[in-house]
Amino acid sequence: MKKIAVVFSGCGHLDGSEITESVSLLIALHQAGADVHCFAPDLEVPAMNHVAKQPSNEKRNILTESARIARGQITALDKLVTKEFDAVVFPGGYGAAKNLSNWAEKGAKCEVHPEVQRVIKEFHAESKPIGALCIAPVLLARVLGDKKITVTVGENGETSAEIQKTGAIHEECPVDDYITDRESKIVTTPAYMYGDAKPNEVFQGIFGLAHEIVEWA
Numbered sequence: 172m173k174k175i176a177v178v179f180s181g182c183g184h185l186d187g188s189e190i191t192e193s194v195s196l197l198i199a200l201h202q203a204g205a206d207v208h209c210f211a212p213d214l215e216v217p218a219m220n221h222v223a224k225q226p227s228n229e230k231r232n233i234l235t236e237s238a239r240i241a242r243g244q245i246t247a248l249d250k251l252v253t254k255e256f257d258a259v260v261f262p263g264g265y266g267a268a269k270n271l272s273n274w275a276e277k278g279a280k281c282e283v284h285p286e287v288q289r290v291i292k293e294f295h296a297e298s299k300p301i302g303a304l305c306i307a308p309v310l311l312a313r314v315l316g317d318k319k320i321t322v323t324v325g326e327n328g329e330t331s332a333e334i335q336k337t338g339a340i341h342e343e344c345p346v347d348d349y350i351t352d353r354e355s356k357i358v359t360t361p362a363y364m365y366g367d368a369k370p371n372e373v374f375q376g377i378f379g380l381a382h383e384i385v386e387w388a
Contacts, residue, residue, distance in 0.1 A: 175259070177196060181266040184263075211234045213233070216232075248287070253297060257299060
């Protein structure tokens with residue numbers, strides 16, 4: 172059985188991991204026969220009110236919030252040992268651009284959370300598959316852009332232009348599909364980068380990514 176690590180950034184698309192994407196990923200990985208383990212940084216971050224779509228003037232812990240999606244079965248990211256896993260996947264949601272990095276503020280010049288950077292570099296160095304959904308491919312672009320990796324966030328636009336500033340290559344992709352960089356063993360899908368996407372369309376792209384990741388692992 173392939174052992175896959177999933178790295179969350181909180182709970183909720185405005186300040187953490189996008190829930191539909193995250194659940195779709197967990198279902199698809201299990202459908203593919205994987206042994207899935209969840210991780211998240213143990214870090215306090217500002218929270219958002221998802222009704223008002225405004226800051227809520229409170230802070231929440233990424234690990235504690237991510238545990239909501241993982242049904243409590245989650246471990247702090249600094250405990251993730253690369254050699255114990257066959258692949259790693261990062262769900263989308265604005266937390267990838269706010270909590271796992273500061274891409275939301277600095278784009279291509281952002282800093283990536285040290286543990287996230289470590290995990291990405293270690294899995295890539297060991298030629299183990301890495302998956303990323305929605306906005307999360309920006310993490311791979313920032314850390315591995317100098318390797319000329321290929322990723323997608325859907326259509327070409329502001330985000331894809333910033334991705335290309337990192338040295339990474341952006342390829343357009345519909346919501347229900349995924350892009351594979353076979354040389355670097357990187358698989359990405361746009362998911363809710365298409366704001367009007369339907370859940371079944373998002374799931375279809377994630378389903379393909381998950382099965383590709385498990386097949387390669």
